[in-house]
Amino acid sequence: MQQFVQQLLNGLFLGSIYALIALGYTMVYGVLRFINFAHGDVFMLGAFAGLYTQKALGPLMTSLPWPVSAALVLVISMATCAIAGIVIELLAYRPLRNRPRLNVLITAIGVSLFLEYTGQLVFGATQVPFPPLMPSHNVSGLGELTVTNVQVLVLLAAVGLMLGLRFVVMRTRLGLAMRAMSLNPTASSLMGVNNSIVISFTFGLGSALAAAGGIFYASLYPSIEPFMGIIPGLKAFVAAVLGGIGNIPGAALGGLIIGITETLVAGYSQKIGIPSGYKEGVAFVILILILIFKPSGLLGKVEREKV
């Protein structure tokens, strides 16, 4: 039981990060109906932006109390990635707005590879340690469970960002425009919504969340490299599909499910007699199962194809 709760908690922390990335996939899919393959690499960019911000701030980092400096790093990194996301959309995806979806998908793969290998040139190919944003210690009073304050803060911050996103999408004019566009882009533009601005905004928002995910991930697993975004990115995508792509609460739910399943498989692999390395494949097995049995996802709506 002890071990089960521990694994569940670990899964929850990891899942909250997957959920943050998954939100970006789902939002972009909502407005543009395409999978932004490069999203996982924006996540990587976020982690590196955090690293370089820390380096640039240097002495300031140590003189400020850690909540301020950590927030500063987070905000700067999120802003950098928001801009990066908007630029990527502008340069690579916008020229293809009315082309077949396959072309956009291929471009997205191209952008993803471009970010990875340019990252390798700029940041170096080796693993870089990510300096901790705050002093880490175990949270006391939980019996034999080991939970660090970093993990708890990551979970709280992730939940906070998701609630913030919910507010933006449900309560602001731009959020309204996003929802209108995901319902029907032609009709929304006829109603006076500037679709291009909505798309840029969506990319910015999604990329900022991915950047936050990158910083959180780097705080939990403090070693970053230019290819770190591929696997979490794919898993987050699976999370988005699992929750029903285009559905924002679904992406959050999917992220948590993937995170928890993965840690449980890794934790219990010995008992059920499979190698723990199989946890890397879990997300994909879930993906294939969900696409076969419920392609619309857990919370998604069934879309009929019209001729």
Added chain:
Amino acid sequence: MMKYKAQIALLIALAVSLGLSMCSGQIDDYYLDILLNVGINITLAVSLNLVNGHTGQFSLGHAGFMSLGAYGASVFSLQMGDRLITVFGGQSVFATSVTFLIALTVGGVCAAACGWLVGVPSLRLRGDYLAIVTLGFNEIIRVVLQNTSGDGAFGGALGLKGIPLYTNIFWTFGVAAVTIYTISCMVNSTYGRGFLAVRDDEVAAEAMGVNTVRYKVTAFVLGAFFAGLAGGLYAHLRGTISPEGFNFLKSVDVVVIVILGGMGSTPGVVLAAIVLTLLNEKLRDFEQYRMVVFSLILIIMMIVRPQGLLPATLFQRRKNA
């Protein structure tokens, strides 16, 4: 005479590669290696083109099928090879050739069987989803192979070594020629129009009575089979294989070839396979820039010339109106 044009071309190609193979001793090892890589890449690209180009289904898991073929053929060669060679009367060109042919076929069939297993459920999906499922499948194969026991038949994360080096010009280009022949003839046949119909408009094709799922699965299985053959050739060229060598990026390499050549255009894809393999060699000194250049090629091609360098429309026969 004209009726058998394709068959004659195939025979000529086989004869030429056999001839070249005879005098491969004259060729410098370095160039021979490049040449064999060109052949393997042609097979890979043309087979992926059947799925991605002609049938319009975007698969990102070609390296997965390649790895199945490579492992199938290698395990067969390593476990059964010696016994078979003795059956065929000891070490001789004939015995090794037959053994290699069987090993390659075993690899191809493994890949095709898996292609069928994956294809049947996942080909009901479209576009982006299919791309991700095939990618996921590629990852699953890799993870499973990596986690096999290190001293078992599959060699675990370190892979297999000591695979007999059977691959030569005849086998590489023979397989490439057969692949091109089979796929071109199939696509250009009456039956094969179904592939193009599925690509052009799936809903319309279905309404006209084309069994779209069956066409997609056929394309997938056939593509997987030839990818498996290419994998077998690759394994018997390198002598060592590891699961890491067949990752997502390997799949992307093949996708880049197909896109650069022109989806659905066999001559374009063959040309692109040659050009990109040579370019890869030339850029070896600039290894870190290579993928940056490739990714830019992908992005720019999609914006400027999505139909590829030699688009399929160039080769379509004019029809009388």
